[in-house]
Amino acid sequence: MAEVPTHEQRRKRATRADVARLAGVSTAVVSYVFNNGPRRVAPATSEKVRRAAKLLDYRPNTTARALRTGFSKMMAVIVPDSSNPFSAGIYNELQSAASRHGYSLMFMNVKGDPDLEEDAISKLIERNVDAIFLSTSRTYDQISMAPLDQSRFIFMDQPRRVMNAKSVSTDFYSSAITATEHLIGHKFCSVDMLYGGPEEDRTDDRVRGWYAAHQNNNLPAGRIIRSYFTREGGYRATLRLLDSDHQPEAIFAGSDMEAMGALRALHERGLRIPEDVAIVSFDGTVDSLYTWPQLTTMQQDTQKIAACAMNAALDPDQVPDVQLIKADLVIRHSCGC
Structure with missing residues (x-):
């Protein structure tokens, strides 16, 4: 030298x-x-x-390289809520995968605001990022109208095919059936659901799976209470259930965060879990290990989701348009086992 x-x-x-x-x-x-x-x-x-x-x-000089090669070696991930431990887990896995392939990863939190999400997408397209990983807060019809042909989009929580994009998602439908039937197996006559979207929306695969589990067992479906996929939402939704004419027996929460809010409401009312009300949650984040009691949960495979999403970004012609990832039921204490 x-x-x-x-x-x-x-x-x-x-x-x-x-x-x-x-x-x-x-x-x-x-x-x-x-x-x-x-x-x-x-x-x-x-x-x-x-x-x-x-x-x-x-x-x-990354700008010069992008102009010369057409690749910026930069990717981005958009999430609706950075405080969600599941989002953090996915981001960490994606960051590791991107680094292994020589890419940098930009993280954007749009706070569940569709307008902020749309603005973030426009800015990332202008910056010519090589791929955009997106956990969207918008409906299927809304995302289908986005300029998806102007970048490489990978949807992280969309189990249906989206034109001009790839989708990688947990199999929400079968996972919700598993979670709900686990509670039904404890002889509960119906299971109420805490759900982040509108109560009248029956198209979400988690809702469809919850409903199918009741049908499979010839039981009337429980109630759906909107809980916004947040701790506060889960807390307030559970209080609504407790203040109703029919006390809940079992709850299927659409996320660990909603389940944590539900636990607080139940503890405040002096109810025992699972003796008075049983709970199964969804996500399987590390936080579910530190609640009391520990949450029985459908655990999403963040490592596999990130790996499949990165493959879709790097080599889209070699992967299917939709990849569904199996979740595993992790049995702890909150369900009554």
Whole structure:
């Protein structure tokens, strides 16, 4: 390797040619190292190039590379609620997967606001990101109207096919059947549901699965109470159930956060869980281990969801338009087992 650069040399923005000169290689080799190809570079040579780049404080010009190659090496993930532990788990898995493939990942929280989501999508398209992972707060009809042909979109919670996009989702329908039938197996005559969307919306696969479980067992379906997929929503929805003419026997919560809100309401009213009211939740986040009692939950496979989503972003022609991932029932204490 050539001599160590002077302070004056360090002050100027280093170029690829500077790195090549210091490392004693061609500029093409520097390009191969930082672009992971297209030609293979011997490990010793690659290490020499990276040491030279570090000494020169060299950073590849990502804007120029995007203009030259059509790829920004940048991806983005949009979530409706960054306080949701499930969103955080998915983001961590996606970030690890993106890093392994040489991509940076941008995280955007739109706070459940459809207008903020639409604005975020427009800005990301303008920045020419290579892929957008999206957990949407909008309806199926609304997302179908989005400019999905202007970037590579991967929906993270949409079990139906979306034109010009890929979908990776937990199999909500079969998971909801499993959760609800588990409670029915404890001899409860009906199971009430805490659900994030509108109470009149019966198209969501979690709702459809909950309803199908009652039909499968020749039982009348319980009540759906809107709970907004939040702790506060679960708390207030459970109070509505407790203040009604018919006390709940069992609750299927659409998320761990709603279940945690339900637990608070039940504890405040002096009710025992599961002796007075049993609960099964959905998500299987680490928080479900630290409630009292611990939550029985349908655990989503965040690692597999992220891996399938990344494959859809990197090689969309080789994956199906919709990938459904199985969730597992994790039995703890809140259901009555």
